[in-house]
Amino acid sequence: MAEHIELPLCEGEPSAKSRGTIQEDNDSISSVTCTGENQSLLQNRYIEGHGDDDIDVLIEGKFDDLPPGKKYHIFIAHSALDGDQALQICKELESRFLLKCMYFDRDFTPAKRIDENIQHEMEKSVKVLLILSPDFLDSHWCDMEARLAVQMSFDRAFSLRIIPLILRDIDADKDLPPFLKPYVCIDARKEYDSVAKIHEAFYHSGVVDAAHQAELESKFAEDNRNQNGAHLLELEGKMMKSACFNASHFEFPDLTERDYSCMGSIEAQNQLERSIDVVNSSCLMRNYRIFKNGMFQYGISLLMSLLVAFLYITVGLSETFGSRDVNDMWNTHVNPGIFLLFISFPLIIFILRKFRNKLISLLRKSIWDRNLIYFDDTMCLVLLDVTDLGIPKLTTIRYDISACQEYTSLLLTKKSLVKQEVFDDIQFQARAKAMILRKLLEWNERGRLVNWQYMESGAYNRHNTWLRKSCVCQVLEKDIITRDVASRK
Template identity: 35%
Template sequence: MSKEMIPLLPIDDEIIVIEENHLQSPNSCSQLNELYKEEGQASDDTLTKHAEETEEKTVLGQDEILQSVSDCVIPLPPGKKYHLFVSYSSEDREHANMIREQMENRFHLKCMDFERDFIPGKNIDENISDEMAHSVKVLLILSPYYVQSHWCVTEAREACTLSFTDVDNLNVIPLVLKPLHKELPSFLKSFVYIDAQKELDVPAKIYEAFNHPGSLDPLHQDRSATTQNGVVLCRKIASKAKYAQYGLSFRFPPLETFEEEKIRSFSVDPTQLENHYGALINDLNKRYLFGNYPVLTTLKWRCCALFILLFVVFFIFGALYALSGIPGSKLYDRDLRIGVFISGLTLLCSICPCGLCIIYACRRILSSSIHSTVCRYNLKFHRSSKCLVYFDNNKTLLSKPTLYIFKYDVTECEKYLSSLLKEIRPTVDSDTNEETAKNLIVQKLRELQETNGLINWTSLPESVTNRHRTRNYRACLCEMMEDYVKMTYRNTNIIVV
């Protein structure tokens, strides 16, 4: 054995020395066996000690990793106040507080707790909507009490709505705290859950889901593709304006600097989008719907309006009733007094139900006019801005006027429809086919505007060919219209106007 190998194999070297001594002393067989036994015991002790040291180092290494994670503070994105909006039932307060404290103290995630952070004197639905919009993600702590609570289900529905429509800004982390005895609402069934009964370290699993949203929410797995159509660039919520300047009106804010930077990262020109969005909100902010939005949408203001109307009607008919009973008055008449009483009572009883129906009908009519206005500006600017703006009907309880800005470049779809028309109608000149393709796109955009197709993105048909990349592999405009074009224009010369 060479000298260079001796330091690498110290035990073998000692054994070789023993064997050499044995050759020199043939009577030392028993001594050799004893030496072998001692050497084997020493080797076992060395391996055991080495394993213990390795395990100790591994534990220390894990502690160091957790400590490094705990020391790392995730900065909040612009426009956000909290990392996590914690939604839970009051009956699960103890468990929820333990989880929240772990997330705040161990992982330095700022959590929004409704019992601690809701603004006193503010409506519950407004608190939920505003604070959820200012949170990066929503943690739903599900339990039998949670699914039975009206406000908990409302929070979950709002969180899922935001997650589906604004995947780049907010998503949901569902945690099943206790086994559920009631079936979940349909909007919660598409998520993968963290099971608190099976996880040894629930806060660590939540932290992992916070940093890797696609592991729980399948809608977030392909969010990195910035070239896809249908990606939500931003969501603009109208807020209450100063009463002294604008009264009860809600107004849409302009684009902020951080939003323009995000828009630029999606290969969209912020200047062109600002022209599109700016022209739209200048028009919308003057509309009667947003000038009186609380009266038309908020129960409190609707009740106030009806109370004022009831008071006015009561005052008028009360005065007529009193005057008709005073002798010598021009209105003194017993029959008139009875007629005033019956008419006034009938009108007072019908004001509440009829008034609510009238207010609801007015809101629907005014909302329809908003959709037509938004559609008009989309058709005017969508080719230059490569974006579409859609107005949400606010059918949820947490209703605030909201505009969604989607990236949608229709250029490739127009080219495909034009080439398809050329194949179907070879005798028609190319300019006419191009114009027809543009009109077909306009027709589809109007349809999507009426049905809120882009907002309800998951309800759109899935793409079969994936011809033009869209978010979550939904069909693009030309794919949705391809069959219609083939059926309508084959062997015809019809031109859509």
């Protein structure tokens, strides 16, 4: 049986077996009595022990219910040095309170990038538990997890909330980064049952984060919007009725007052409107139901394959209509026609998907051309997001290249001095801007800009990028240095 593990307690505090119960609130889904006897009953009934050093696994289906689309109740973010304490918290949340936790040693997908694992599993979680310590604050990955959690908490599409827990050696007023200071933290050094407090915060979010959510959003929303790569607005395409195919195509609807407010300036609003016009009139959107993966695409491919096979067999039989040799007709025309059916079906699907990718590339290029018209004034980019082929999206991100342009121009100036080339500052600025736009275009064509969370992380945040990813001048600096070294050789 799994052993009940205690978190550090204050002196004189009672043990877990002598503690009281967690009272049920009107809005809570369930409450669990945490006396020693009932806790043992829960463990006997729901836990399969796998040794003292293993992570306890709850029997499938015995966790509390999860909202649709969610896989975990709590995503646990912690530093490597706090792994033992995080494991203790995970065990108690699952055994005592039946809350399914995302613990990275157990639940991350092998052979998948760490940042992709973090993004995917956090999206599938109801709340994020930040186990704060000096090591957490010094960790690059922990900082990324905390920033991503805060950013996703602003997005109503994720319905994510944050529960911060101070584990040790932190002054909340002095040590926490600005984006975490508005949150009320659970202090494990003062609570006699920190895990019960986490459970209380999970079901009664006002205990920790709801009371300060409005303050947090108003205080830091603008700061997040000013970060390069931050999402300003995300629009989803809607299926529209068609007389022929019954909802066969997608369109982006007219902008609402909230959408206009998110875009801010008139130029940015015009930029988005022109991009929507380009997308709605494209071949890709008019036939999107055919090009996206799904039963409709397979059905169209099957019909086309049947048509090809039918025509082949019909033409062959018509040429030998006077022949009475049935076996010869079957072997000469019917069998090859059936073989052609099986060959043409995957071939047609392959052609449709290659054609779809070409249309996506052309559409992204058309949207990019509209972006360049407004970019100098808006510093915004409208991007086509087809990561989820089921629903096409338009995502508007911010990217102010002015600081990167200055830095890249300085790099080019230093390089020209080494090579004794003569250019003025205006030419260097123009070359730097062209290099930056080419790199952004490359990222856009590869779908990286719209999936900013999967971009390469930088050792430091040079120019205020969202989630501390490498800014474009950091990437260009590597390219310039690499080319320079190669040219010297």
